[in-house]
Amino acid sequence: MAVIAGDITFSGGPLSYTYRLSGFRVKFGSISDRGSEHRVNSFAFPGELQLYGYNIDLYKTFVEAADKPNGLAAFAAMLQVRSLSNTFQLKGIELQALIPPIDEYMTYEGSLPFPSCAETITWIILNMAIQVSERELKTLRQLRVEKTLWSASMADNFRPVNALNNRSVRTNINFFPKVCKRAHTSLFHLNDPRCRFFTHVILAN
Template sequence: MDIFGGLLIIFPASFIACVSAQQNPPKIHEGWWAYKEVVQGSFVPVPSFWGLVNSAWNLCSVGKRQSPVNIETSHMIFDPYLASMKLNTGGQKVQLIHYNHELYTNYTEAAKSPNGLVIVSIFMKVAETSNSFLNRLLNRDIITRVTYKNDAYLLTGLNIEEIYPETSSFITYDGSMTIPPCFETATWILMNKPVYVTRMQMHSLRLLSQNQPSQIFLSMSDNVRPIQPLINRCIRTNINFSMQGKDCPNNRVHKLQYRVNGWLLN
């Protein structure tokens, strides 16, 4: 299966129920950290050191609900009370700040949501065509405006429903943010089907830099936190594996697994 990586969309916990506009996007945590070692003349902590170099980031090392995790059938529980998920914006268009490293919508600031963050992980698969949302987001004229770290560009008139795959089935677990300070305030929702991205769009993403122009070029790849232990968490799903349906046509439950951080090599 050629599914890899993923697109993360962060919403306040109340997003599905209501929409609230804001004037300013959430402020990204400005930290001194990196995903992998790069020769820059000074030490920059990689994920294994995040929780050691800053006491405010200690959850990155000692937390019990860290993300991302591998999701396997043996740890999955069918929850009949998990309703099918369907995004309904009532046709309302949104603004989106295309920020090098992050994507933000113009909804209520996620960090202020009383119930924590809801993070939707949407897997992407290479195909000949892409949906209209990604066509705008990853258009070469747009993507080149966010080539370097901290570059930003405002997109308007987006229909957020277009990014969602055609499925109401999902998997969910309690987790954390995947960057320092690794707060354990996130509920992850993994959709059960991919969206499609073209090879040219993937190539455009790889031409982005994780660094600023004055620094060594570091491609927008391998920019993921390593897998974290599940410990005693439950992974719930609204997919009833005892019933064969359109979301699992081969019914090979024992083979089902979601491996995070995969990167397409060709």
């Protein structure tokens, strides 16, 4: 897992505690019909960005929180192929540039997709995908496990889909038109002192 420096925290929405962003992983396939570790209606995406945080209200480090109740939370954003490349000037890495708006999501209590595979993580699956081109995916697929041309590709680094095992998947996605225009607003804070970034999540009544 790549480590994220700084003090970025998130809370609210389906979370009862405050979590500090600790690291991220990018999962992707060698071809575009697979790569994501989550599927929607049995549909796999070519890749998935995962952002991991640990509970700073109860624990001091990611390692301590990893196998504890309510220890971890993670955002997952799917990668979706589009025809055009995304070209922009990036000065450092800003969270806004990595993930789509956190307006609608699905959430469930699950497990880490890497050892120790502890079932201590709240997954938040964003309803809006990150748009990437086939050219950008091709660049990802050229990444190697080691710094040699003959080392293995990093592609197909995703874990196979597991059964839900009676887990409840909750969502704030409104699948039906609202009868009235009123909506209950719940703040889902994603705080970064470097960019003062936050978004609102609108919960369907």
